[in-house]
Amino acid sequence: MLFFRSPFRRTRRRATQRLINSSRNPISAAVGNELEQLLPTVSSQKTLSALQGELQSFLSMFNRYLEQPTLIDWDNVKPPSTGRIVSYDKLPRDGTSNSDLQRLAVLKLNGGLGSSMAMKGAKSALEVKDNLTFLDLAVEQIAFLNTTHHVDVPLLLMTSFSTQEDTLRVVQKHSGEPVRIMTFNQSRFPRIMKDSLSLYTHVDNIEDRSAWYPPGHGDVYHSLAQSGLLDSLLSEGKEFLFISNSDNLGSS
Template sequence: MAVATDKLTPLKSAVAGLNQISGEAQQVEWSKIQTPTDEVVVPYDSLAPIPEDPAETKKLLDKLVVLKLNGGLGTTMGCTGPKSVIENLNSKYGCNVPLLLMNSFNTHDDTQKIIEKYSKSNVEIHTFNQSQYPRLVLEDFTPLPSKGQTGKDGCAAEILSHLIKNKNEYCMEVTPKTLADVKGGTLISYEGKVQLLEIAQVPDKHVNEFKSIEKFKIFNTNNLWVSLSAIKRLVEADALKMEIFLTQRYCFQEVDGVKVLQLETAAGAAIRFFDHAIGINVPRSRFLPVKATSDLLLVQSDLYTLVDGYVIQNKARKNPANPSIELGCQLLSRFKSIPSIVELDSLKVTGDVWFGTGVTLKGKVSIAAKPGVKLEIPDGAVMENKDVNGPEDL
């Protein structure tokens, strides 16, 4: 579905009006965009190692609070991952790193029930609700009724040490962009300041250039480090003015059969308000998003193991990059067990496909069931560089 530009004109005017209240929406002049230097986006490998003295490391960690976005997927998966990491740090260094969970109004009650069982752990867990904008009915831009509803991995001490030493009030972790990340926001130098550039801000004629991995080589991982005292200063001065974005992808969203749009603010866009703000170009190993079943298959497979809350890639994998996986509408319930994918380069699955136990996938594998045909991959099957269109190909 595509939405005509003139259809969105009234909404864009409304968003512009909201931005006059909440924050000035910047009209980016493409010619002024500059590639950030290594002083603005610091290479991860250049960071000084953490102090060898555990007491010095404890001093660093005592300044740290970890905040995790805890939306619907976060609640489904529980909060044991970040809690395990922090628990290990607190035990190892005798520090006190609290965990804050930023809930949506839909996940708050469920989260409160989940964290009750962690009340006796050595991690303080606090929760609060994120801000929210109403969904808008696409047909007439009226607010969608809420129907009565109201209201290494994680802690890298090297980054923390660098930020404290250099008095950086804000840091965004970025990572090298691949063709799978072309829509992610990127950092730019603009009129002497570091700034986040989102695809929603890009003029139509420059969208393909924005998606290019030649010009924009990094993208935002949404791992953000922010000085709490700096936030306090900006909030008290009413200086943290955030733009409101109209994100086109919500043109495809439906709620109870009603086509809706949703407005957003990007936390990363706050970078331009802070003093000595920087990015740090981290390796892909610090960025492992789970937004789809294909992402979940990756982290549940033998490609990764969980050690003290850290997700570690299997050393047996020779290629440092993750395999490309496209499951279409496949659900993980179609897998009796997660296949071995240590030697997999790419997997594409379409149609009614079911996996047995102990399946091994290597190289490039494509499985496409014909319409109306249920295709079952037998237990123990080993598939390497194979195209499968029916039982005869197995």
């Protein structure tokens, strides 16, 4: 009886109401009503807060799609003009000061699977040189930077529910490296049927991976803010965030 009177229970009820209110379109409202049924099944306050934010974000994007399915006019998408491209040879050679590096953090987009390489796990866990994975090499690069310049550039990894386990397995090997490694999960969005625009029939459990998908690189800003790491970095004086794919070793 105390459970039903607890603040957590009231929080779940308010979260459910906000989720329904966010759906302006009847189709989106129907999807929202179905997703609402998931919230009472969540037993963790932390998981509920994260799921609520993710579903709100999903419904907002879903509403935008329903109102204007074609959001990009591809006829207007063109390469930048020659005058806007700066040649590498013309970049300044003054170097980067330690004070600049102290304000830097590096983020690797690490939510992708290596399915195109016939892998079942995280693409960053693929061994590419001397038994080292993409992720191993990224850590070594940041560790070298920190050691050489006597700075503290942290390495952030945005994982997904598909790559989290593989990522943590690789990261554990680098506990003694001079680099702080922080991970956070990108959102999980429910799958939608293309023809009916209804929920995939198995979206009744947040643990059923077949019914959910990570929304991709564009989710980095929302997920970083939701994770609390953005506030933490700002409190440390970090001002610059370098973002690249986890398998892009030439960009670190």
